Amino acid sequence: MPMDLSDRDYMSSGHVGCPGCGAAIAMKFVLKALGEKTIMVLPACCWSIIAGPYPQSALRIPLIHSAFETGGAVASGVRAALDMKGDTETTVLTWAGDGGTFDIGFQALSGAVERNEDFIYCCYDNEAYMNTGVQRSSSTPYGAWTTTTPGADWKKMRKKNIVEALVAHRIPYAATASIAFPEDLVYKVKKAKWIKGSRFLHIFSSCPTGWGLASELSVKIARMAVQTNIFPIYEVEDGLRYTINFMSKGYLVKEYFKLQGRFKHLTEKDLDQIQEIVNDDWDLLLRKAGLFPA
Amino acid sequence: MKKVLEGSQAVAEAVRLGRVEVISAYPITPQTHIVERLSDFCADGSLKARFLRVESEHSALAALIGAASTGARTFTATSSQGLALMHELLHWASGARLPIVMAEVNRALAPGWNIWTDQTDSLAQRDTGWMQLYCETGQEVLDTTLQAYWLAESVNLPVMVILDAFFLSHTYEPVDVPDQEAVDRFLPPFKPRFQLDIQNPCALGQMAPPAVYMEMRHSLQQAMEETPQRLAEMETIFEKSFGRRYGPVEAVACEDAEIILVTSGTVTSTGRQFLQDLRRQGEKAGLLKVKMFRPFPYESIRRYLKSAKKVAVIDRNFSFGASGIFAQEIQAALCSLPVHPIVFGYIAGLGGRDVTLSTLEEIYRKTRDQDLPSQESLWVGLHEVDHANGSF
Ligand SMILES: Cc1ncc(C[n+]2csc(CCOP(=O)(O)OP(=O)(O)O)c2C)c(N)n1
Ligand code: SF4
Numbered sequence: 260m261p262m263d264l265s266d267r268d269y270m271s272s273g274h275v276g277c278p279g280c281g282a283a284i285a286m287k288f289v290l291k292a293l294g295e296k297t298i299m300v301l302p303a304c305c306w307s308i309i310a311g312p313y314p315q316s317a318l319r320i321p322l323i324h325s326a327f328e329t330g331g332a333v334a335s336g337v338r339a340a341l342d343m344k345g346d347t348e349t350t351v352l353t354w355a356g357d358g359g360t361f362d363i364g365f366q367a368l369s370g371a372v373e374r375n376e377d378f379i380y381c382c383y384d385n386e387a388y389m390n391t392g393v394q395r396s397s398s399t400p401y402g403a404w405t406t407t408t409p410g411a412d413w414k415k416m417r418k419k420n421i422v423e424a425l426v427a428h429r430i431p432y433a434a435t436a437s438i439a440f441p442e443d444l445v446y447k448v449k450k451a452k453w454i455k456g457s458r459f460l461h462i463f464s465s466c467p468t469g470w471g472l473a474s475e476l477s478v479k480i481a482r483m484a485v486q487t488n489i490f491p492i493y494e495v496e497d498g499l500r501y502t503i504n505f506m507s508k509g510y511l512v513k514e515y516f517k518l519q520g521r522f523k524h525l526t527e528k529d530l531d532q533i534q535e536i537v538n539d540d541w542d543l544l545l546r547k548a549g550l551f552p553a
Numbered sequence: 554m555k556k557v558l559e560g561s562q563a564v565a566e567a568v569r570l571g572r573v574e575v576i577s578a579y580p581i582t583p584q585t586h587i588v589e590r591l592s593d594f595c596a597d598g599s600l601k602a603r604f605l606r607v608e609s610e611h612s613a614l615a616a617l618i619g620a621a622s623t624g625a626r627t628f629t630a631t632s633s634q635g636l637a638l639m640h641e642l643l644h645w646a647s648g649a650r651l652p653i654v655m656a657e658v659n660r661a662l663a664p665g666w667n668i669w670t671d672q673t674d675s676l677a678q679r680d681t682g683w684m685q686l687y688c689e690t691g692q693e694v695l696d697t698t699l700q701a702y703w704l705a706e707s708v709n710l711p712v713m714v715i716l717d718a719f720f721l722s723h724t725y726e727p728v729d730v731p732d733q734e735a736v737d738r739f740l741p742p743f744k745p746r747f748q749l750d751i752q753n754p755c756a757l758g759q760m761a762p763p764a765v766y767m768e769m770r771h772s773l774q775q776a777m778e779e780t781p782q783r784l785a786e787m788e789t790i791f792e793k794s795f796g797r798r799y800g801p802v803e804a805v806a807c808e809d810a811e812i813i814l815v816t817s818g819t820v821t822s823t824g825r826q827f828l829q830d831l832r833r834q835g836e837k838a839g840l841l842k843v844k845m846f847r848p849f850p851y852e853s854i855r856r857y858l859k860s861a862k863k864v865a866v867i868d869r870n871f872s873f874g875a876s877g878i879f880a881q882e883i884q885a886a887l888c889s890l891p892v893h894p895i896v897f898g899y900i901a902g903l904g905g906r907d908v909t910l911s912t913l914e915e916i917y918r919k920t921r922d923q924d925l926p927s928q929e930s931l932w933v934g935l936h937e938v939d940h941a942n943g944s945f
Contacts, residue, residue: 298749300619313765316756321749323622324758325615326645332612336575336619336627337749339603343574343625349751367615370608 262442263449264291274317276309279474281464281481282383283309284438286318286354289381289462292448295320297350298341300334302364303327304356305390305466306383328363330355331371334378342377350452351378357398358388361419372428372457379451379458382421385466393469400489402533404521405469413524417536422495425459429498432458437492438465439482443504447494463490471520483515488541493548501548512537558728560721561586563691564630564656564714566728567698569600570736573628573654574743575620577605577613579635582668583718584658587630610635614642614653621651622757624748626702629653632718633660633674640678643711647682647773649758652705652712652743655683656698659818659869660718661904669905670718672818672870676846676878682773684712684780685846687817691726696797697844699731702740703787708776709746718905720819735794777848784845801850803842804857806832810839812920813858813894815866815883817843820901820908824867827913838917843879854886861894865920867913868930869902876930897926901933 269290276283282305290297299322301307307324311317325333330353338351355364360382368380387405388394395405397419408414425433432454436444444462451458465481467474484490487510493503513530516522525533542552558566564587568576576595578588594600603620607613610631617627631639636657646653661671675685686701688694694716701712716722749757761769781801788798803821805828807813816824821842831838841857843850858864864887868877875881880898887893897920902908912934919931 295754296751298623298751308760310756310759312760312762313756316754316759318756319754321751321754322756322759323619323749324756324760325618326641329612329615329618329642332607332615333619335605335607335612336577336616336621337623338619339575339577339605339616340620340623340625343601343603344623366608367612370612373608374606 262445264445265294267291269295269319271317271319274309275311276305277468277474279467279477280309281438281466281477282306282385284478285383285444285462285464288438288441288444289448290318290320292445293350293352293452296348297352298337299323300325300330300337300351300353302330302333302353302355302359303390304359305385306354306356308390327359329367330359330364330380331367331369331376334380335371335374335376338376338378353378353380355380355382356389357382357384357386358396361397361421369428372425372430372459375430375456377456379460381460381462383462383464385464385469386418387466387469389466389469401536402522402525402529404524422459422461426495426498430459431456431497432494434459434494435461435463435490435492437463437481437485437490439478439485440492440505443492469521472518476518480515480518483510486510487512487515488537489515491541491544493544501544503544503548503550509541554730555727556730557725558691559586559723559725560691560694560716561658561723562590563695563728564698564716565590565594566730567695568628569594570731570733571699571702571740572626572742573600573602574625575603575605575617575627576629577607577616577620577627578629578631579607579610579613581610581632581635583660583722584630584632584635584656586722587656587658610638611642614639614646617653618642618646618649618651621653622649622749624743624745626743627653628655630656630658632658633662636674636678637662640681643678643681643683646711648769650709650773650776652702652709654698654701654705654712654714657713657715658718658722659715665904667904668718670720670869671903671905675713675715676870679847679878682710683847684710685715686712687715687844687846688721689819689821689842691721691724691728692797693799694721695728695730696791696795696799699736699740700787700791704780704783706743707783707787708779710773710776710780715818717819731795739791739794780848781850781852799844800853801845802853802857803844805840805842807839807841807857807861809837811837811862812917813839813841813861813864814913814917815841815843815864815879817846817879818869820867820869823908823910824913827910827917830910831917849882849886851886854883855890858883858887858894859890863897863920864894865897865899865916867899867901867908867916869908871900871903871930880930895925898930899933900930906934
């Protein structure tokens with residue numbers, strides 16, 4: 260898939276993300292794909308800091324920081340005001356973490372997409388509340404350590420399937436993407452840009468700091484998440500048509516776990532159990548895409 | 554043109570005349586008539602606005618924060634639990650210096666579900682950086698809503714136009730609805746000082762470290778301090794076109810008064826009648842209606858109250874563990890005077906209980922016959938409650 264990207268960057272160097280931050284990589288590609296006619300709504304998350312303090316900004320597009328749970332609502336207001344001015348061209352983009360999307364912001368997001376508000380909502384998923392120091396969110400995967408799921412209390416609930424929740428709203432476009440598959444990510448952003456109504460992108464964004472991961476492995480780990488089917492990349496149009504964008508050979512999840520500190524307490528038995536969950540979820544996705552599990 | 558309107562409809566007329574561009578709201582009794590009327594205006598094309606039917610009050614205000622930041626004139630309305638749910642974003646709107654206007658229909662907070670009037674909901678938001686304007690009549694509601702946009706946009710602060718549940722929101726009165734042309738002259742289109750603009754990208758509301766945060770907050774207070782002056786200017790313009798003015802407070806027969814009753818909202822109307830009766834009986838009484846609660850009009854309050862012997866403040870609200878909120882603020886305003894009147898604080902009419910002429914009579918008598926208040930706050934008209942049998 261050709262990338263077809265301009266040389267222009269809308270994110271400058273000198274941002275204050277950690278080395279190897281997947282969320283910074285995600286932002287760079289998404290903005291390149293959207294271009295300058297974009298207004299961003301940014302609820303509280305790591306990116307509230309990464310973007311830089313007053314009076315600086317690492318982004319070259321207009322940006323409104325907002326309260327943690329308001330990503331869907333503030334974007335609705337920005338869109339409404341642009342429409343009143345007759346500007347239907349500018350893309351309104353909400354950029355939120357998994358906590359701001361799956362948890363506290365879910366009500367506003369659900370409300371907005373039920374109204375089919377015309378905006379793109381990007382959730383960069385680092386699988387915990389990183390901004391406040393690595394606490395569990397409903398996106399934290401089964402088996403993971405966080406500061407609020409420490410020791411023997413490692414997370415024993417599944418990761419919430421946010422895309423399915425959005426798909427249930429029958430929104431025009433929902434997709435997952437990964438920083439390790441930039442061509443696919445850019446293709447999805449460009450596609451989303453020309454669709455009307457609510458569009459949702461769920462972008463897997465590794466977090467060396469929160470995951471106990473060497474920063475140079477950030478992209479590699481994101482690739483492994485797709486290759487192991489822990490984080491499949493796919494699209495769902497109009498809540499019905501599923502397309503799986505990468506058919507993995509199904510590498511073993513324990514290879515993925517090995518490189519990260521947050522799973523190191525898991526026993527062989529735990530790992531087998533997780534492998535089973537991942538296999539089942541993958542089979543289910545294949546069926547939704549009209550494919551038969553192997 | 555004169556029309557017979559509910560207080561709620563008077564708000565909606567003003568929003569229409571003010572050419573508001575984005576409305577966002579969530580239903581709650583007794584605010585609903587406002588948004589229903591506005592929905593009609595949007596549906597029949599008499600108001601060209603985007604109406605966002607959001608899923609909560611929290612989102613209603615969040616959406617307006619987005620819309621106002623993009624340069625639109627905005628409106629919402631709420632009451633009670635809805636206002637409480639907005640609390641976080643009330644701070645956000647003022648901190649971001651957005652001229653959002655909201656109609657707030659004073660309603661009691663639960664539990665004990667109660668939809669009737671009580672000011673504790675709005676007064677609990679007194680530290681959020683919103684101007685608060687309390688209204689007495691349907692005409693005042695309409696005029697104040699228009700004025701609120703002028704004020705908000707001139708100092709970049711949000712405004713709450715506050716009206717009593719039912720006594721004002723659902724009461725029909727003759728209201729003079731001005732011409733569109735006259736309103737357009739008074740209220741030109743909103744020109745934001747800053748906005749989200751792809752031609753001129755900037756970041757709004759970002760991290761403000763200790764080196765800058767305090768100055769940002771101070772600028773908000775400076776805007777508040779500028780407001781009384783701006784209000785006077787605005788009212789002069791308003792009066793020229795529409796022949797009415799209100800002031801931050803209204804003093805009735807205060808010059809020679811020994812006892813002054815302080816009221817806000819619809820209790821004022823009952824107070825006016827009561828004052829006439831008192832004066833007829835030869836009592837040296839006066840009435841001060843407080844319309845502007847934020848910014849608090851210290852100057853005017855001192856001017857009208859300073860030569861009285863006693864001041865009886867009627868609070869339809871309560872701050873638990875302390876006292877009535879208007880009384881607290883009036884005490885604070887007066888105590889810096891070398892000689893000042895004694896302030897009696899009365900709590901009356903909570904949860905919509907009627908404040909009648911006889912309630913006011915009791916308040917007046919107690920104030921006149923005691924040298925000092927026996928307690929911080931004197932509750933008027935409390936029933937004897939038999940807790941054991943649940944009867945009273
Ligand atoms: C109402 C409210 N509660 C809590 C917070 C504190 N808070 C700010 S960011 C954050 C976590 C954000 O997590 P996520 O959305 O996953 O983004 P990340 O930080 O991981 O990038 C929390 C809990 C807040 N700002 N507002
Ligand atoms: S904590 Fe994680 S998500 Fe946040 S800036 Fe650092 S690497 Fe990025």
